[in-house]
Amino acid sequence: MNRTRIVAGNWKMNKSYEEGRDLAKAIAENLQPSETVVVLAPPFIHLRGVAAIAEGVSNLHVAAQNCHQENSGAYTGEISAPMVRSTGAEYVILGHSERRQYFGEDGPLLADKVKAALAAGLKPIFCCGEPLEIREAGAHVALVVEQLEASVFDLSPEDFAKVVIAYEPVWAIGTGRTASPEQAQDMHKEIRDAIAKKYGRDLAQQTSILYGGSCKASNAPELFSQPDVDGGLIGGASLDTKEFMAIIGSFPA
Ligand code: PEP
Secondary structure, three states: OOOOOEEEEEOOOOOOHHHHHHHHHHHHHHOOOOOOEEEEEOOHHHHHHHHHHHOOOOOEEEEEOOOEOOOOOOOOOOOEHHHHHHOOOOEEEEOOHHHHHHHOOOHHHHHHHHHHHHHOOOEEEEEEOOOHHHHHOOOHHHHHHHHHHHHOOOOOHHHHOOOEEEEOOHHHOOOOOOOOHHHHHHHHHHHHHHHHHHHOHHHHHHOOEEEEOOOOOOOHHHHHOOOOOOEEEEOHHHHOHHHHHHHHOOOOO
């Protein structure tokens, strides 16, 4: 099955404007043309600058890390999906566990954000994943399926086809503790089966499902060789050009 392979770098709240441009330039210069889609998700204020750098590189794309659910209005400090799209960004990360945990974003709010993003022509990278206590209780599959049902499973098949899923176990994000390749594969297969149940086997087979959580150059080859792992959402390791480039080159031949 020829699913799109994606490596997305989530810079979180890191890098000054100049530093962000330098990182994006270094990645653009080192990136070989290939079928792997590389997505950079810098802070909002960097989006236009990074999008301008990515413009000349066919497989380099840009994402926001969040967007508001309304298109415009009196929401001081917020950024809407059409505003993100107007910078040249094509993707938006939604449902990251840090947004869920620190900003109280829940399933219904994320459903609205996903719809706003799609209406603006953005492709959502929708994050799901369980905290440690849920995994230890053996309820991780049920929780992740619930997260999908709450925010993306009421989309039309046409809209769902534009969504990228990122499975990010919360206990692995920024902790240095990575899911084992088997744990990642098991959950990705559960996610693909849930998509198949909702939208049918074909659409499920076409959906890119990324793994996120302390993914780095040393563990990416094993993770990316799992049959249902179509790439990664990379936090810390995306801030270092050499490390990020090595992750991009980690897919099996
Ligand atoms: C993330 O924030 O999406 C992430 C996976 O972070 P890290 O790679 O640092 O664990």
